[in-house]
Amino acid sequence: MQVLVVEDDPAIAAPLVGVLERAGFSTTHVSTGREALTTDPGDLVLLDLGLPDMDGLDVCRRLRERSDVPIIVVTARGDEVDRVVGLEVGADDYVVKPFGKRELVARIRAVLRRSGSAPNTGHGDHADRSVLGGLVVDRRSHRVLLHGDEIALTPTEFDLLELLARDPGAVVRRSEILDEVWDQEWYGPTRTIDVHVAALRRKLGDSGWVETVRGVGFRLAEPVAAP
Known part of the structure; x- marks a missing residue:
């Protein structure tokens, strides 16, 4: 769009x-x-x-x-x-x-x-929702579904996941996460990001959903199934 x-x-x-x-x-x-x-x-x-x-x-x-x-x-x-x-x-x-x-x-x-317009996020999903494997992030209803089951997230956890879901596989820098999710200049420790990422991984049931790119930031990825 x-x-x-x-x-x-x-x-x-x-x-x-x-x-x-x-x-x-x-x-x-x-x-x-x-x-x-x-x-x-x-x-x-x-x-x-x-x-x-x-x-x-x-x-x-x-x-x-x-x-x-x-x-x-x-x-x-x-x-x-x-x-x-x-x-x-x-x-x-x-x-x-x-x-x-x-x-x-x-x-x-x-x-x-x-x-009546239908905006596109740029990676094939409608702007109101992103889909990666069994994970659905629905912006309009503010809901997250994993394999059909709703995952209860806090507002901040949802905003963090929604940001990562805009472009799955792309690295989102810590500075961008602070700017977008907290919506203001953050003067506290950036450790707060790691705390929320850990909670998000726990609720999604697999740490592989949110990958850490050391020294840069995080990206959303579909976990690799164990052989």
């Missing part, structure tokens, strides 16, 4: 693009309203209102006049009046900065579901 990011602040745009791409979306970034109106909107538009050349609400209105592409306004304007106006001119959702990364990705997926 292609997301058009309309954001003039590089300090916000760069990490936002990174979050989206790690979540399985392709992105195009523009920094002005004029660019937004002349660029292919793709499957969804993330639109900042504080653009340097024109009001983002006008951009939203003009995009809606020509297309039914889903539009999510991402802005610092948090007043109720701004929210109402944004929705009235055609936005499908309205997110106020600062926002959580996981919340934004969840909102994108929800808007795409409502619009």
Whole structure:
């Protein structure tokens, strides 16, 4: 799925693009309203209102006049009046900065579901769920099934597994895990990751589901059956 990011602040745009791409979306970034109106909107538009050349609400209105592409306004304007106006001119959702990364990705997926789009994670699974062998991670219902049986996980354990399940076999660095799962800069010991990985392995019943890449991070892999 292609997301058009309309954001003039590089300090916000760069990490936002990174979050989206790690979540399985392709992105195009523009920094002005004029660019937004002349660029292919793709499957969804993330639109900042504080653009340097024109009001983002006008951009939203003009995009809606020509297309039914889903539009999510991402802005610092948090007043109720701004929210109402944004929705009235055609936005499908309205997110106020600062926002959580996981919340934004969840909102994108929800808007795409409502619009009838079917985003893809990039490794063959629907964006709402990842499947590896007998393991199913269902993002929409926030459930994990292993060979048909539901596995009870804490919210943090689920977020950790969901992150690894976005691209099975790919190594996820510790720094990325802290950033994505804890959703903030972590000032405590990184040992907390190992504690949660150990709990996850225990609940999945086989340590082989989560492999350690020493000095780098972790990856999700289907355990090798004993001969």
